[in-house]
Amino acid sequence: MRTGTEAPTSQPAYDELVSRERQPITPPTIILRTPAPTDDLDAERACLSPDELHHANTLRDGETHRMFVARRALLRTELAARLGGSPAEIVIDHRPCVQCGGSHGRPYPRAADLHFSVTSVRGPRPVVALALAERPVGFDLEEVAELDVVRDVATQLHLRERAAVTAALETSSRAACSVFTEIWTRKEALLKGTGEGITVPLDRDDVSDVRARPIPGWTVAMWETDRPDVVGAWALSD
Numbered sequence: 281m282r283t284g285t286e287a288p289t290s291q292p293a294y295d296e297l298v299s300r301e302r303q304p305i306t307p308p309t310i311i312l313r314t315p316a317p318t319d320d321l322d323a324e325r326a327c328l329s330p331d332e333l334h335h336a337n338t339l340r341d342g343e344t345h346r347m348f349v350a351r352r353a354l355l356r357t358e359l360a361a362r363l364g365g366s367p368a369e370i371v372i373d374h375r376p377c378v379q380c381g382g383s384h385g386r387p388y389p390r391a392a393d394l395h396f397s398v399t400s401v402r403g404p405r406p407v408v409a410l411a412l413a414e415r416p417v418g419f420d421l422e423e424v425a426e427l428d429v430v431r432d433v434a435t436q437l438h439l440r441e442r443a444a445v446t447a448a449l450e451t452s453s454r455a456a457c458s459v460f461t462e463i464w465t466r467k468e469a470l471l472k473g474t475g476e477g478i479t480v481p482l483d484r485d486d487v488s489d490v491r492a493r494p495i496p497g498w499t500v501a502m503w504e505t506d507r508p509d510v511v512g513a514w515a516l517s518d
């Protein structure tokens with residue numbers, strides 16, 4: 281996995297998007313961190329707001345707790361470096377939930393014209409990641425799915441997405457798992473960008489073609505990782 285600030289300007293999908301739209305698209309800034317057993321957890325917790333610490337303490341599963349603290353510490357450290365102040369003082373609000381109107385929709389920093397999206401990969405090689413952009417952004421990293429997940433979830437996807445997975449299956453199971461995961465990662469990035477999350481029918485949007493706009497006003501692109509088992513994608517509003 282690459283580390284530090286990355287801008288995937290050399291990726292083919294992005295280059296194609298730029299020429300098709302005939303205007304430059306500034307990709308989000310992506311920042312990755314690899315949590316390690318030697319991390320200073322007290323220092324990370326000191327970056328969180330009281331509400332976040334309270335929420336973290338309700339997360340009984342150790343890995344879930346650890347990844348939440350790592351995501352929020354990364355987010356707040358990077359926001360504070362850009363906006364000033366201490367990490368714990370940055371105010372993060374949430375857009376209204378598109379489903380119920382409650383205050384748990386897409387998060388954003390109050391009083392700053394900056395947008396972000398965080399994600400993480402669990403397991404023995406964990407990663408936390410942050411995308412920063414001047415426009416609403418969604419970012420997702422996913423481990424390549426197992427075949428039984430592919431078979432189960434692919435049936436719920438858009439017709440053209442299902443066709444892409446089925447076509448890949450004729451090549452190999454491995455190809456099908458890759459194609460499915462790329463589609464899923466693009467879809468999740470898009471739905472994090474719009475703030476809807478996985479509350480809409482999975483067959484509503486077609487992200488099978490990375491060069492096409494799935495929703496007017498949104499561009500989706502793959503973000504290349506250096507791990508064959510992890511797929512990344514971002515979605516950016518016009």
Ligand SMILES: CC(C)(COP(=O)(O)OP(=O)(O)OC[C@H]1O[C@@H](n2cnc3c(N)ncnc32)[C@H](O)[C@@H]1OP(=O)(O)O)[C@@H](O)C(=O)NCCC(=O)NCCS
Pocket residue numbers: 348351352377379380384385386387397398399400419420421468471472473474475476477478479
């Ligand atoms: C957004 C979502 C797709 C992320 O899935 P995930 O498996 O948690 O994956 P990731 O690790 O990639 O992303 C986690 C981050 O997504 C962000 N996120 C949560 N809800 C979001 C939303 N509606 N829009 C954009 N981003 C959102 C958060 O920043 C979260 O990180 P945090 O826990 O540190 O705050 C999923 O949580 C979801 O669908 N949420 C919406 C659920 C919902 O609104 N239900 C209706 C309730 S009435």
Ligand SMILES: [Zn+2]
Pocket residue numbers: 377378379380381382384
């Ligand atoms: Zn809700």
